[in-house]
Amino acid sequence: MLLLELRAFGAAAVREWRQLRRYPTFGLGLLFWPIVLPAMYVLQARGYSGGDQRAIDAFAERSGTNEIAGFLFIGWSMYMWLSIVLWGPGTLLRTEQVRGSLEALFLTPASRIGILFGPAVAHLVPALWMYVVVGIALRFGFGLVVEPAAVLRAAVVILLAVPALYGMGALFATLVLRVGEVVGPIQVVRGVFTVLCGITFPIVILPDLARSAALALPPTYIIADLRAVLLTGADLVDLVPDLAILLGAGVVLCALAAVAFRRAEAYARRGGRLAQY
Amino acid sequence: MDARALTKVFERGRRTWIQRLRREPDHRERFVAVDGIELRVEQGEIFGMLGPNGAGKTTTMRILATLLLPTSGAARVLGIDVREQPREVRRRFGAVLSGERSLYWKLTARENLEYFAALYHLPPRRTRERIESVLDAVKLTDRADDYVERYSMGMRQRLVLARALLPDPPLLLLDEPTVGLDPQAARDMRERVLELRSEGKTVLLTTHYMEEADQLCDRVAIIDHGRIVALDTPTALKRTIQAEEVVRLEIAAEADGVVSRLSENAQVARQERADGLLHLTMHTVSARDFVPRAFDAARAAGATIKHVEVVPVTLEDVFLALTGRALRE
Amino acid sequence: MAGRTGAWALEARAIVAITRKDLRILTRYPLEVFNQIGQPIYQFVIPSLLLGATFAVGGRAVGLEETAGTGDVAGFLILGMLVAYLVGAAFWGIGYSFKREMDQATLEPAWLTPVARETLVLGRGLSALVLSAIGIVLMLAIAVALFGVRLSPAIVLAVPAFLLAALAVLGVAFLISSAVLLIKEPVFWVDASDALFAAASGVMFPITVLPGFLKLVSFALPTTYAIDLLRVTGLGARPLLDPVLQYAALAMLAAILLPLGRAVFAWADRRLREQGTVGQH
Ligand SMILES: Nc1ncnc2c1ncn2[C@@H]1O[C@H](COP(=O)(O)OP(=O)(O)OP(=O)(O)O)[C@@H](O)[C@H]1O
Ligand SMILES: [Mg+2]
16 A cells, blocks of 8 residues: 555656656756856845955854855755745646646545655755756855865755755645646745845844744745855754754644645535636 | 639758758758648638648638748738738738637636727727627627636637627638537537628638538538649539439458449449448449349348448548548548 | 828727736736736845845945945845836746737737737837836835935936837847747746846946956946946946946947847748747647
8 A cells, every 4th residue: 555655656756757857948947047046146245245345244244154155055046946846846736737637636546645745756856956056156166165074964954954845835836726826926935035034145134023034934944054064164963953943844844735735625626626727 | 812822831840050050951841731722712602621630721721811921822812912911911801710719818708809909900989889799799798798717618719700700801711610619509600600691701711520511611622631622612512423322331241242243333432341341432323222232232242231321422422532531530 | 091190090009908908917816916016126126135234334335335336225226126127028028928928829819910010019018017117116115215215316317218228128029029939938048038138237236246258248238328327327326437428329229229129020920920830839
């Protein structure tokens, strides 16, 4: 039984990956945006610092690092990972809904969890790839040298962040099913994260209220921890409280997503909206 | 409206810039979709193009509608050349080409029509009155303020026709106006088309339903592989096959002799083996005379006739006689 | 047949009808309206402002004073955004919207009407401008009320520059529309070129921080001059070049880009008629 479930899960992942690959400019985007988007903000930071030592010191004091490029690339890579996580399952469920194939999926005995989270596995590949591109750009474009041990620590942080992020993705996908629109909600959600989670800035500069809100969002921790291990040489031990929060949030979010998905299904069955626009 | 030696060649695959720069030979596959079509549609008639999938009907239609440039040949709509003066031509026809999807689903029928009225350059003073009149013509007046997304397929198809009627054009181009409609809706649509003729409009339509071509059209062009293989009134076309009735036989037999024996009494239009049976389509002047003789002939050849069907001659048989293939294959 | 002036009036009416239709459809997607207007603000202006705040020394943007000649980060960004809205309207509001219409199969029926093809572009442009104008007003209001941005009245001197840039960008919109009509998967290209165009125009930073060859690209873009003239007149920023020269460059670019865009669009229309792909996507 479990084996069959795993196979359904795997099939969902493989199918998703095949669809991703067939989208021709997808790969181009994954090469272009991880470099260009942060690079624009690095240029903006140059405009703001202007070679004035006082300004550069002000940045170092607030952010805890001199590595402006590293700081911004890490922030934006979180943004892009988030985009991948929101886009993927969200658009997937929505297109299935529009095409009517969601009904077909629900007709199979496979567990809803597999349907919901299976595709997310396929989206780990582009996420990893994006981190590789960012790493290469930082190393060769901006001369940021990071010890292998720090990279390993970053990998651990990313791994521990997976449940939280994919829980958010799945929760979002369920929301999309109810709202019946993908692009709009994604932009709003992404906007909230951009404004709060410290993608281009250290959250210490936020007003108190906004900072409290930021601390309630998992990406804030992911960004801060990645910056800590990669730029300021922090050890994982220093980050244990943060990482515990992340893992806890992951468990809660995944459970929430599963419940919400089940309710969405029940709602759709009652209202006959599974196959509708 | 007339077309002379209309030809359209599509190129498949692509030629890269590098290949162009190096002046490498062009390896693109060429595909002749329309191959020298000649036709002339008279004012006030319903003219049909009948043909199987991929025959080039839509392509011809799109050339006449100025959406496609012909590779060679010329076409004139009400005396105006489609290649030279496409905008003048577009002022003079309404078209139903891309089916019921081509509406704004998030707007109401009236809002859709208001938009297209402006694009059709209807004078503002006449717009409202025209919209009411076309809505009335397709019997959508009571649903005019509903969003199109809530329409049934047949209603959307009717709205597409209403849009084509907006500029009150002397000519209508209808590409498969009844495809996908249920029998009732299709009948309604055909009635609309007949009404259009009675209003003095010229209608050019394509279809691959031969009954539709038969009932609706004053003249029919049968098209295959981009060529017109026959063009006449439906009655005249049916007369070309020298038969009054068609007899379809299913015969259980190994013997080859049965076909030649049968052909002494009627013309064999088609033979085919399927499910271990020999399926024959025979053209005959009188089924009453032929059927008894067919049984005799079969017995003499040691075969058994399993099933007999007698039907009147249709355009399908004309197509069969001309190309050796059935219309829907 | 309608006379010459009559024909113009009919095309103008078509433009209004297209705009009305676009806005009507938008009202059925309230979230999208919110995003089209608000996205530049929350996705771009706020993160940029906060990055600026990270570099502030005692509340002063000493670094920007050095690179741009003005310490007003909010004013600097918002005047850049003014032009970025214009660019976005050209790339998304006009160019990409053709792709949407193709997907909905509504482009072909429009293509079958006697309306001029260019009218379809202009109609789109008008509806995009209406939305942009709302965004611009909103942003200016926020800038003045929340960030205390004070623009000098001298900014009216840059209004002609803005209009010239709008004409040049319309030329670019014709180019993008042509590309969208001919390319199969235009999303990435539209997105990427929109971002690069805006960045190279100096929307988010003074173009003096760009590496040499990219600076050359900046000087080829009409929007660079429009943004600079707005900042020079409105905030007293240091000009990139003599403003007279900038006006000359702008006029020249508009005179090149608009006819070029129209010519390419006419060519693209012809290609479409050869390939017969208006309705197929
Ligand atoms: N834009 C195009 N590029 C390449 N080939 C095309 C194009 N449009 C049509 N064709 C080809 O031309 C041929 C004729 O197509 P057309 O659509 O005219 O057929 P049709 O008679 O309308 O068929 P149907 O009954 O299926 O509508 C087909 O083989 C089609 O694949
Ligand atoms: Mg066809």
